[in-house]
Amino acid sequence: MVFHPPVQIVAKAGDAGKYKVGLPWWNMIMRGFMSGAYIAMGAGLATVCGTGVADFLGPGFAALIRGAVFPVGLIITVLTGAELFTGDAMLAPMAAFIHKISWASVFNLWIWVYVGNVIGSLLYAYLMAYGPLTNWDATGAGSASVFGVTAVSIAWGKVNYAGGMAMWSLFLKAIGCNWLVNLAVLLGICADDAVGKFFGIWFPIMAFVSSGLEHSIANIYFIPAGIMVKGFLTPEQLAVHADKVVDLNWMTMWTNNVILVTIGNTIGGLFFVGVIYWVAFRKEIAALK
Structure with missing residues (x-):
């Protein structure tokens, strides 16, 4: 197993970034679409594998199981050359x-890859919502499955x-x-073989x-x-969420989560990994050049 020292990992990260920003916009979207779908695959798997676990093993084991299977998305992304905004x-x-x-080229990459990620994630959400997450009878009536x-x-x-503190x-x-996702990316770069990349990526993603x-x-x-499946819930299943103060819809998806999370993710990757490792090494x- 070949292991690259830290300075070479950082240098290789810069080389990878230079290659990525040179891609044409349509290729950024295409690779972003693939990665968005791959991340959704891991998320869908985590949803299924985590179902019911807390009732028997407790919330900690449920979280561990979800974390153990979710990394498949980033592993596929890295090993197949797809593009993930984070x-x-x-x-x-x-x-x-x-x-x-x-x-300007950095922002260009971010924009097109993000667009591709959104399309891929939404497509796979539809596939799951009308596939494993629902049950259908002979009349065409659907109901939410346990997943x-x-x-x-x-x-x-x-x-x-x-509220402010919640946000x-x-x-x-x-x-x-x-922070953890990009440490996973760096650990994936540090190894040249598939097994080394697998474990380098798996542990930080499992942790997050x-x-x-x-x-x-x-x-x-x-x-x-969740939005797509919500309409298939029975009144009794809906009542479980009666204590929630915010409705689940396409608007709250952005205002109560995705916009702020995107900003936080950008700061976590840019400053807590990119800037810190650049300053440190x-x-x-410079001596490698």
Whole structure:
């Protein structure tokens, strides 16, 4: 197993970022679409595998199981060359620091990749919502499956950040999330073989999911999936959420979660990984040239 020292990892991150910003816009969207769907695949798997676990093993084990399966999305993204906004929040700025590329090209990458991520996540949310998350009878009437009930519960929880301190908590969760996500990206870069990349990515992603942190692209799966399945809940199932103070809909998805989480994710990747590692290793990177 080949292991690259830290200075080479940072330099390789900058090289990766330089390559990414040079892609044409349509390619950024296409690769972003793939990664958005892959992250949604991990989120959908976490929804299914975490269902009912807390009732038997407690909330801690339920969180661990969700965290253990969710990393499949980033593993596929890294190993197949797809583009994820939250990873590019660190890689593109690293290229700007090392290779002096323009910040306009960084923002261009962020915008098109984010668009692709949104499309991919929404498409997979639809696939899950009308697939495993619902049951259909011979008349064409649908009802939420046990996994669908879990999906709605997750989504409702993600939009119910009401009040200043709750939103501050959401913001901090978003920063912490992308701090870990980009450490996973760096650990994926540090190994040249598939097994090394797998474990390098898996542990930090497992940590962020199990800790209950907030990922913007994953939430663009979690919340829409819940919104789509919500209409299939029975009155008794809806009553479980009667204590929620914020409704679950397309508006609250953005205002109560995704916008603030996107900002927090950007700060977590840009400053807590990109800037810190660039400052820490800038002299060694200069010596490599």
